[in-house]
Amino acid sequence: MDGDTITRPTLSDVAARAGCSPSTASLAFSGTGPVSDATREKVLAAAKELHYAGPDPRARSLRRGRSGIVGVVIDDRVSEAFRDPVNIAMLDGVSEAIGEIDAALLLLTAGAGSDKPVSLETAPLDAVVLFGCSTTLERSISMLTQRGIPAVVIEGDAGENVPEIALDNREATRIGAEHLRELGHERVGIVVLPLAPDRARGALTEERAASSAVATATERLAGARDVFPDAAGVVASGSYLDEGLIAGRELLTATPRPTAIIAQSDLLAAGVIRAAEELGLHVPEDLSVVGFDGVRVDGLDYDLTTLVQPSQAKGRAAGEAIVRMLAGEHPTSVTFTSTFHRGATTAPPRVAD
Amino acid sequence: MDGDTITRPTLSDVAARAGCSPSTASLAFSGTGPVSDATREKVLAAAKELHYAGPDPRARSLRRGRSGIVGVVIDDRVSEAFRDPVNIAMLDGVSEAIGEIDAALLLLTAGAGSDKPVSLETAPLDAVVLFGCSTTLERSISMLTQRGIPAVVIEGDAGENVPEIALDNREATRIGAEHLRELGHERVGIVVLPLAPDRARGALTEERAASSAVATATERLAGARDVFPDAAGVVASGSYLDEGLIAGRELLTATPRPTAIIAQSDLLAAGVIRAAEELGLHVPEDLSVVGFDGVRVDGLDYDLTTLVQPSQAKGRAAGEAIVRMLAGEHPTSVTFTSTFHRGATTAPPRVAD
DNA sequence: CGATTCGATCGAATCGATTCGACTAAACTA
């Protein structure tokens, strides 16, 4: 039983045993074309006897030109990317949509770690969804078009022929900011998502803002600046609660202290609230906080005022676009809209200081 | 430019243009075998002119017998599976380990949704890592052995020839339970991970415990029962904070109320603590809580007493086992050990009631 | 100077299935 040189049976072997030609056996297996019941049963029986487990996917995909695999490119390592519930929800959406054509997801990391997206070049992909992927986007796209592999980008500009699943980041953030202004806030701080692939943390300078490579962060920043042009900002190194905590401490220990903080994600917002609590500030009386995403942050006791984005729907839209591209259609870009959720973390600023 | 029938160039086309045979062109591309610098450059130049993007992965994998793809089977939908940080850490470990052979991860869901693991049968896999996968395990394994695809199972018994990455669930839980007993606890409640694929919630009966299909939950339960044979239990429907909250409420409103709760995961433990807070109980004075996993639960203010398991290492071990199997070796099963972390959520029970 | 080796290249077989067109025999129409 432990001979290492066991060769698996091929369809031809099965056909030979069933007493028919390989072509007929193929027909019997795939269900395409007319095959008599008798023959089909003979083929199936032969297959069972030989322990034939069905056609080899490699050969099949060569011939068919399809592999049934859709790539998902994230530019982080797995553990980082999936700490963000938004990414998980989007992935889930993609997974759901492409499940309908029985495709599976290949996880590709194009990130800092590997200098070359090896797998993008060598994986048998039918199509690809790019999650943001700021930096490597251009190179990845040109690689894919050269290979003739259709792609969809979620939040990121990829040029004319690549459909994009976008979000109204700027408008949505502006709505949140206007909400704060209407409440009477004037000194507002902003916690910004990473602006560059190096994920450097620190104060937001005009220089950094200008050289940003990450569309999402830039757009949301613009939305906040539309209403509060002079708001101070701190750039976080990721969308994590801890980062929000650090950024929150920094913003809240400045003088004069802001009366409200716009965080570019709910996780950051939760961290900001934690920072406020640390400093003995009450939310929303002493500090109003607005988030973004609308994910439920485990362990946050507040009903966060935030912009709820349809993450799962975005993923599904991306998946559906893929399905349509594989069917030969040319889906167009879609922009999703966030909805403002007024929670319990925003209130008018305290009059007395 | 918009003709739909553009056929991509093949290696033969490139060879023809470079004035050599396909075999030589192949050699030039893959780096195998001796090729003169002049020829190599001609081939590369021709490739560039024709916009040839490198060998077709499908053809290559057919010939080579390898696809560079490792499957990861989870029996949930993506959004569920990745809510648990342990799974993410393990996935990250796998990803890291197999990255060394330039393989990528194919996400396969074998779960309740699809009645048949279509992709397991039809994906061009070199090897597979099964994450738990209680129910479908047997069928998946037999399918894979039939196909001749090596597999590794993380926490789940898969038979003799399949290496397993295990954890000392029972012993570790017992250590946590003994810690509680040493502190003087006698009335202990247990929050149990799902015991069956249907993820039914509810009180733990002997019947349910006996018919459990999930090794992890059963083993941890046994460890707790080793010390507290009569402890009451509640089965959660997943490893989430919310589930811990529900289970915690149930256990803590029983009479007599337990003085300590053993939760089978940190997320569940965090929920239990939340439930205690709701009821005005102080942790650890009124209630001791022990978790499992050692993940940092965002938003939990307590330093949780827990059993820290090396999730990422488990994943990496699985990945390394895969790498070795692909190299023709026969790695053996590995059992990892959890370490007890005494945090601030356990204390002696209050004497006065 | 003839024999041997070595490096570079090529031809042809191969990986395992799918698919198109051709062929046979049975069933149907006029």
Place this chain on the structure above:
DNA sequence: TAGTTTAGTCGAATCGATTCGATCGAATCG
């Protein structure tokens, strides 16, 4: 009954690259 359809089967080409063994010219060696 001759002519036409149709269901069932088969042969052969094809998908695109890899690889083994053979070949050929040039360089090395005795």
